[in-house]
Amino acid sequence: MSKQLIVIGNGMVGHHFLEQFAGTPAAAQYQVMVFGEEALCAYDRVHLSEYFDGSTHEDLSLAPLTWYQEQGIDLHLGECVTGIDRDKQVVSTDQGDYPYDALVLATGSYPFVPPIPGHEQEHCLVYRTLDDLDAIRSSAQGVKKGVVVGGGLLGLEAANAIKQLGIEAHVVEFAPRLMPVQLDDEGGQVLKDKIEEIGVQVHTEKATSAIVPGQEHRLRMEFGEEDFLETDLIVFSAGIRPQDALARSCDLEIGDRGGIMVNNHCGTSDPAIFAIGECALWNQQIFGLVAPGYTMAKTLSSHLNGDTEAAFTGADMSTKLKLLGVDVGSIGDAHCKTPGARTVRFLDESNGTYQKMVISQDRKKVLGAVLVGDNSRYDTLLQYMLNGIDLPENPQSLILPAGDGEAPTLGADALPATATICSCHNVTKGDICCSIDAGALDLGSVKADTKASSGCGGCTALLKNVVESELESRGVEVNKDICEHFPHTRQELVHLVQVGKIRTFKELLEKHGKGRGCEICKPAIGSILASFWNEHVHEPDHVPLQDTNDTFMANMQKNGTYSIVPRIAGGEITPEKLIVLGEVGKRYGLYTKITGGQRVDLFGATLNQLPLIWDELLQAGFETGHAYAKSLRTVKSCVGSTWCRYGVQDSVGMAIFLENRYKGLRSPHKLKMGVSGCTRECAEAQSKDVGVIATENGWNMYVSGNGGMRPRHADLFATDLDDQTLVKYIDRYLMFYVRTADRLQRTSVWLENLEGGLDYVKDVVINDSLGLGEELEAQMAHVVDTYQCEWQSALADPDKLRRFREFVNDQRDDPLQQWVPERGQKRPREMTAKEKLIAVAS
């Protein structure tokens, strides 16, 4: 007869205990039953705000329901425990009584709501569970403003969530600064400035005396006479309190200020009952972070397995996070409380960075640190602190911006084996080395093996460094092959195509690869072949290499229809052509939108319609805009000297010339350019792969900028160029990039990863240091000379047109492509699975 183990609480720590306990010898003796108050199984609360960014419970959940089944765990979700009878060893819920031999309380905490008069009314909410987030979302529907009470870590997370809902976010904090526990005054100020810069208003030293109905908004928070803030919803995030109600009701020992008292193996005052996580009080401390909770879970699992040495002995409360996009780090003795400790500080108000290091009296050890605006030193400082590593001779180099020569970072190889890399799962460098020695030969396997970096994710970069450095020291090469079909990098493939004069994918595969290829190598090689030989994408040899966008020369949208972007070089368009776009959009019922690249995007075209639409566009003189291809998109321009009072060169003319020259050039990633007519830079050329800015004497050329996910300002490449030299440099620069970059590598990342960087590229392009100049220009000339509008050639060829049929045996359109009106146009209708079934069947 097996014994019964009951776990109350299915949060992160409760779940971690189950993971630790599963598969241990003791687990075989117990039948495990788990009660969760929420209807959903354990999920990642650390990344809760991602729920408003599109993540679902499934994305955030720590394990699927099938995992519990596989472990034989009897999971009761949405079942509330109402009492514990310690004498009979029985747990009662709203649905029944369950006997236990061992009981684990992992009930977590609840948000503290200050007892302000009026805090119980509608639209006063808290931030802890997914249900809470749903309530915040529905409260925010159609309103403009939200306030978070509490400027701590969770409060700022909540403010982030509110901001993601698209409403005005405010933070009200009682203390004189943000994050009073982790930061000092200066750090708090820098953080406040940064957060206000991105539009979250911060009100410190405000105590709310009452919440009453508002005049312009739903609610008014009164701070004092004449001092108030109106808002449509309030989220309380003013700290947490241990959820110890059950423990109190059965008279377990409770701390003076709450929390279930536990000893070093997480035992409570009843030997059959244990408590872990935020509900547990150890040494008069509550630990409101996930890592200490995980350590308790692990300790308890070891204890239940008879390990008498397993003990929870406190935890490092250092934290590193990104709040509202701002790096914040706090290590050890952040407030310099150790006797004799002194600080080394660096404050850069212009950049919004603050770095403070607390060092010991003898100047030998790091005791703590506060970092705001830049966390790049966090890992190094933490390792110094945790491992008691002696400081270098110039300790200030650890926090000062890197100068010349001295590299302040602590290399992965300098860390001792005992150094903790992942504090969530308590993985040391030694554990990682063991895992590698046991056969884990890449980052993914080490992660799977040790669970490192699967908690808060804060150690991702450090873990990667350690793994790569350990692999390298063992002589393991890090695999950079493009995919399983070719044991080569993209750059090597470029070389093989060029030297072997290879013209088809099949030929390259036969000579240098294996298998049939895949969606990684096929488009990459299609692009390489095009940049050398520039044959039509619809040639039979090339068709199977193309992504659907390239095949149908349009951009696939979520419902399988396509959008169309005709080329409007330099953004210049005649009224007549503009009317044609409007007429075509109207005739085919297309949704129209202006793009960021000064063009018009027409959405919602079916496969059957594409040739008909393009027939009309071509007749009106349009050509393809390559919005679907990894190639030149647009050359954005300002109006320049022909109209503008300030312009010094004809920027539109130059933009049109450049766009027509480089259109159709296939490249590792999309390319954008911009031409500005004066230094005011209205065309935003410095955010483009190639930017051209007019000067009194000619043109300044900028390279390797981009917008998008990781914006980068372009670097100045050459100044005061005449037209001819400008074109020569762009030819060489682009072709050198096309030849040497990795697949899907933008010019910015390419430049940053290139040994020698900007100076090296300047040397190759301007000084022709490799003697490649003429060859690069000739290759570009070939691409320019062989340009064809792919739509023109496609419409002229019945064989190519046969591809544009939704169903080859039926004229109908896809019945799943349905529309609803919105703001005077159409958009795809969201359909349920059932509606889809009906649509296909009828």
Next chain:
Amino acid sequence: MSKQTQWITVCNQQDLVADTGIAVWTEDGPVALFYLPDTEQQIFALSHYDPLGGANVLARGIVGDIAGEPVVASPLYKQHFSLLDGRCLEEDGVTVASYPVRLKDGLVELNLSQSQSQSQQTAVA
């Protein structure tokens, strides 16, 4: 013998495009046909519906292989579906219907009655 009679003609061999897919309409809904002339089976049929992207697009994916198994990568989010049995390689438990298909006298014939999983179930998935 009765099953023999359930082969239906869906298109001509010339409608197929080597090493890629096309879509046909059937009474079971849209079906994607993939033509790999250098394989023994030559032609493969799966439901055209991508249950993860929620649209009829699979025929427009890139065809290739993962460790030797012929697959199509959804053009929407790039998950791989086996051309042999419709199994999704990334998501356990997700499968699209696959159908017996053959070339006969220059025509492509499908047997809808022997689909490996009901396409309707797949649409719900």
